[in-house]
Amino acid sequence: MEFLILCPPVATPSETPSGAFLLASGLSARGHETALLDLNLEFYWAFFESHRSADLDAALDYLMHPGGEGRRHRFDGYLPERHRGATGVLHKKLCAFSTDHPGWQLSLMDIEGPAAVHDPAGLLEALAKHDPFTPLYDACLNPVLDQERPKRVLISLAYLSQLPATLSLVHWLKRKGVTPTVGGSLASSMARTAKGLDHLASFLPPLDLGDGLGHLGGPTPEDPHLLDRLAFPRLLSKRPYITCRPILPLTLSTGCFWNRCLFCPDRDLPRYLAKAETLQAFLESAPPEVIAQRPLIHLLDSAMPPAVLRRFLPVVRNLGLPFYGFARPSHHLLKDDLLFEAAESGCRMVQLGVESGSKALLDRFNKGLVPDEAREVLRAAAQAGIRTYAYMLFGLPGETAEDWQLTLDLLAEESASIDFLNLSLFNLPRDCELWHRASEFGMEVAADRNDYPLKLYQPFTCNGVPPRVPARKFIADCIQAHPNIRPAFLRTPRAFRAAHLALMRLPQRRDP
Ligand code: SF4
Incomplete structure (x- = not known):
């Protein structure tokens, strides 16, 4: 070998x-x-x-x-x-x-x-x-x-x-x-x-x-990208994965088509868009016993590019395979019934980076997201029978009680369209644009201590307080306890997250 x-x-x-x-x-x-x-x-x-x-x-x-x-x-x-x-x-x-x-x-x-x-x-x-x-x-x-x-x-x-x-x-x-x-x-x-x-x-x-x-020997002009040619590999483990369906990782793109958020750790990753023929050839190379179990395709993209997603849909539809992935909840997903077509083609869950209900807060960090568009996307996905997994982010520098209230309103008012919730606290990646411009955002970035040699994130405070401290209390007291929001929070398991969520049976959503 x-x-x-x-x-x-x-x-x-x-x-x-x-x-x-x-x-x-x-x-x-x-x-x-x-x-x-x-x-x-x-x-x-x-x-x-x-x-x-x-x-x-x-x-x-x-x-x-x-x-x-x-x-x-x-x-x-x-x-x-x-x-x-x-x-x-x-x-x-x-x-x-x-x-x-x-x-x-x-x-x-x-x-x-x-x-x-x-x-x-x-x-x-x-x-x-x-x-x-x-x-x-x-x-x-x-x-x-x-x-x-x-x-x-x-x-x-x-x-x-x-x-x-x-x-x-x-x-x-x-x-x-x-x-x-x-x-x-x-x-x-x-x-x-x-x-x-x-x-x-x-x-x-x-x-x-x-x-x-x-x-x-390295990429060549004839063979520039690993993902251009994929064939189902030989797997040596005979043990089953802990899932009711095989889950196949695949990617429509690398890098992110937005690529502008100030605190993105993945900014400027090389951009690559998969070709529908490559994805089809890969799925057709899977052993018949895997395909017979209707594997669930896990799209790994930072954010599925809508145009590439559209080209991918006939491939999965013809093979009858379900899939899920992460998307930016923007108007691009609302065009030409894309979400309905995705649902018809096998989309069983969409992970949506809604992040906040406050447009001012999102604008400050160049997120390019509009909460009203996110609401529309949540509703359109739910109506199409696609499970929705909303990713929310708290503890951003300068976040106010008004920003929190707008987020709470969004979650409470759209609760019928939100199946699962990820409530996370902001960590500052080292070396992102926000890190370099920290003082513009009122952040005091802690000096490096010689505590741990490996560091993915850097602690910071605003006005002497780490924003994650009050944000954590708001999540516990107001978000998780809210009667409209609590069901989605309880429905979201702590382990086996995304793939098993796409395989949950929920009323009003398509069968997994
Ligand atoms: S949408 Fe996500 S991956 Fe894209 S730039 Fe923003 S944080 Fe990075």
């Missing part, structure tokens, strides 16, 4: 990690023998199998076959209350991880060790005393290395939650005489807007910050 791609724990075990999957697809499409081993999935299953009980079995069974084994196509989809109960059982079980591995705590999306995750040296010290990952590598990775004898081993590091296991994996591989390359979105986003990439690199083997074509 030419390339073995490894996904270390910990990430939510509901779908193939997207960056690794697309890298494997791109290398496979170019004729390179490639396979992906999802060690994260194996990690969770190893834990669940060693802690089996009737309630755990029932919870896992529900999350994988909500309609009952053998009837899954007729009664597909989750009920919010049952989903909440099942994930609660999983979380309770995961508490036992701390008993097995003192000092380590595991949830369905994160792991915390005896040292902070922003401190690679501290993590290595903790791993030297007790490493919760090596039994997994001995059991799962050893046989794969023996059988497949890969020429290159690539580790995909997308989240900080994967850092402890990545450090452990690099050392484990070194003991086997293997020097991997570490790539993935964590390092590339750190290179853009965070502090500590050099520090991180000093603990890892060569870091690859490219899109993957560098492994083949």
Whole structure:
């Protein structure tokens, strides 16, 4: 085998990690023998199998076959209350991880060790005393290395939650005489807007910050972009993902067509628009047993470009595959019945960055969003039977009580069109435009302390107060407690977020 791609724990075990999957697809499409081993999935299953009980079995069974084994196509989809109960059982079980591995705590999306995750040296010290990952590598990775004898081993590091296991994996591989390359979105986003990439690199083997074509000698004029050619890759894990449908990551574009928000950590990412033929060829290359389960396509775009979305719709409609993705709630989505056509073609959920009900606040940060347009988009999506997942942002510099009230009014008045809610607090990415212009916005950016060597965000205050403190209180006291808004908040599970939300059964929305 030419390339073995490894996904270390910990990430939510509901779908193939997207960056690794697309890298494997791109290398496979170019004729390179490639396979992906999802060690994260194996990690969770190893834990669940060693802690089996009737309630755990029932919870896992529900999350994988909500309609009952053998009837899954007729009664597909989750009920919010049952989903909440099942994930609660999983979380309770995961508490036992701390008993097995003192000092380590595991949830369905994160792991915390005896040292902070922003401190690679501290993590290595903790791993030297007790490493919760090596039994997994001995059991799962050893046989794969023996059988497949890969020429290159690539580790995909997308989240900080994967850092402890990545450090452990690099050392484990070194003991086997293997020097991997570490790539993935964590390092590339750190290179853009965070502090500590050099520090991180000093603990890892060569870091690859490219899109993957560098492994083949780099992009060329004939082959400029990894995503131009994709073929369904070979997946080595035999374990099922914790989902009732396979979830396939795919992307219509990279970068963002708006690209102007002052606090965007992804500004100026290279722009790429996928061709409908590429997406069609990729989906047609999926094994028949995957297509037979009607996989749910997860569009990874920062914001789906409406024109490319329109070209994508006939592809999914012809194949009968559902999809969901993130969009800017602007008038572009309202043109020519785009949302209705998307629903007819398989769109089951749209994640909408509504962010605020205050146009003045949105304008201040160049968001280019109009709350009245967002309201129209929410209503149009709901009327078309598409689930809506509204992303709201609080704690922006200069946010006032009037801004909060406008947001509360929007959420309360549009509650019939909002199925799920993400209520988040603003973090200031290091090195974005707002960071450079902080004083214009009345922000006092905290001086760098030598606390943690890796930093993705930078604390700040306005008039001596971090805006997230009063914002957090407003969310708890007024937003979450509001009788119109509370149902969407309760319907939104804390774990298995977006993909499982697109698979929820809701009255007034199309079947998943
Ligand atoms: S819409 Fe999102 S991705 Fe695009 S510029 Fe704004 S914050 Fe960045």
